[in-house]
Amino acid sequence: MQATPTTTWRAIRSILSHHPLSTHALLRNQLGTLRKMSSTAHAPLLRQPVKLACIQLAAGPSKATNLSRAASKVREAAATGAKIVVLPECFNSPYGCDYFPSYAEPLLPSPPPESAAPSFHALAAMARDNSVYLVGGSIPELVPSADGPKYYNTSLVFSPSGALLATHRKVHLFDISIPGGITFKESDVLSPGDAVTVVELPEYGRVGVAICYDVRFPELAMVAARRGCFALVYPGAFNTVTGPLHWKLLGRARAVDNQVYVALCSPARDVKAKYHAYGHSLIVDPMAKVLAEAGEDEGETIVTAELTGETIESARKGIPLRDQRRFDVYPDVSKA
Numbered sequence: 001m002q003a004t005p006t007t008t009w010r011a012i013r014s015i016l017s018h019h020p021l022s023t024h025a026l027l028r029n030q031l032g033t034l035r036k037m038s039s040t041a042h043a044p045l046l047r048q049p050v051k052l053a054c055i056q057l058a059a060g061p062s063k064a065t066n067l068s069r070a071a072s073k074v075r076e077a078a079a080t081g082a083k084i085v086v087l088p089e090c091f092n093s094p095y096g097c098d099y100f101p102s103y104a105e106p107l108l109p110s111p112p113p114e115s116a117a118p119s120f121h122a123l124a125a126m127a128r129d130n131s132v133y134l135v136g137g138s139i140p141e142l143v144p145s146a147d148g149p150k151y152y153n154t155s156l157v158f159s160p161s162g163a164l165l166a167t168h169r170k171v172h173l174f175d176i177s178i179p180g181g182i183t184f185k186e187s188d189v190l191s192p193g194d195a196v197t198v199v200e201l202p203e204y205g206r207v208g209v210a211i212c213y214d215v216r217f218p219e220l221a222m223v224a225a226r227r228g229c230f231a232l233v234y235p236g237a238f239n240t241v242t243g244p245l246h247w248k249l250l251g252r253a254r255a256v257d258n259q260v261y262v263a264l265c266s267p268a269r270d271v272k273a274k275y276h277a278y279g280h281s282l283i284v285d286p287m288a289k290v291l292a293e294a295g296e297d298e299g300e301t302i303v304t305a306e307l308t309g310e311t312i313e314s315a316r317k318g319i320p321l322r323d324q325r326r327f328d329v330y331p332d333v334s335k336a
């Protein structure tokens, strides 16, 4: 087993309980040094402060209108100084299983032809034109196959030069049935993704990207966070049944579990649409403090917050979870 400050402390503590006083003093000294080492041994997760913006976009049935509206809102977000900009889940279409096939676009070949993949090219241009990292919400992705087309709910992340950095296919499909509340079954149409997504943003550090229902699964967040993310970013589209109970709770829970920033980005609510998005896009800090939240009117808006490495480090120094985990009692799922 590899020695870490934590395992070494435990070994020293056990020796301390069996040895005479002089050895005791010597070892206590070493224990102090190790304690200091462990609090400084971690490189900063966020290399410089960065402003993050969530765009609570109003999406309607016209894909072209949704794309041009997104472009103007990304411009507006970038004008506030935001360098990481997030769009909501299914920002190029209304949200619902009936819509996925007709709005879906292929991502291959890479880059796909513009006529077949207008959302891909519009997102690349939004990132490039505004020099921002863009977590492009999600779009229905089409993958042709011999057995018929497959569809995924996929997030595309672009660099400030407009290059595609990563894609995340929603891992946990939104299949729920709450009597008298809401029934939804994405798996009727969509296939699930099978990977944790961590994206390197060279000037800043790493972000984990996942989609909506994925936020309910602490393991996915934990695995991404332990790969060194400073933020977990979730384009989402909760609803008016589960949203009021769980949206903020889950955002704050993933933040406090992992001592990282969390951003949840919703569409604006459209009461004329079949699906009523919850809104309340929010950004939470590593102590689970809500830094910014879209208001009660659930309309189109942009929420922003400044993220700093010091905030993460001070949360982790004050409550040193990372050095206190007991992988001798439970497994480290991030190593599985």
Ligand SMILES: O=C(O)CCC(=O)C(=O)O
Residues within 6 Å of the ligand: 089, 173, 174, 211, 212, 213, 214, 216, 236, 237, 238, 239, 242, 243, 246
């Ligand atoms: O988990 C929920 O309650 C909502 C999830 C959702 O809306 C989604 O995954 O799109």
